[in-house]
Amino acid sequence: MIKVSVMYPNSSDTNFDIDYYCNTHIPMAAELLGDALKGCNVDYGLGGGAPEEIAPFIAMGHLIFDSVDTFQNAFGPHAEKIMSDIPNYTNAQPKIQISEIKV
């Protein structure tokens, strides 16, 4: 299994509408990705490792697929629609990571 992590870097200027993200963006993406999407998780940043430190990422969306191929085949045809929704909930530019789920 692989995980696609979409990580939104945080700063004092970052805004992020977590309600829109959870209730509109993720359900829209999940519908477009269909059965290829095996699981989904959203984390909202509370803080960093030291007291008073901000979270490195204001939010992270983690999407689980069987393989990189099934992700690419499911995401490719809908990439433009999914990505063009980003300005509706944040001014951050996400970092993307594809990982193998080891544990």
Add this chain to the structure above:
Amino acid sequence: MIKVSVMYPNSSDTNFDIDYYCNTHIPMAAELLGDALKGCNVDYGLGGGAPEEIAPFIAMGHLIFDSVDTFQNAFGPHAEKIMSDIPNYTNAQPKIQISEIKV
């Protein structure tokens, strides 16, 4: 529920022993954290969002707790032992993020 994400930044100079991490470090940390630890997941970076791009993080460990308080109470007494094991598997300095699990 909250998630503590321990994220190891990647570079061309980064080394990371994923077998030691999964089979020695995480089990040792899990035993020390005890019942406070509600779940654990390890991601190993395969790539970034563009072809040929390296993963932003060589590995990420995600630890789930009921609350920030239960994490701090469980981790505090064992922080030195857990952190001092890091050089046994990597030369990277982890970024820490504490998140609220929204979805």
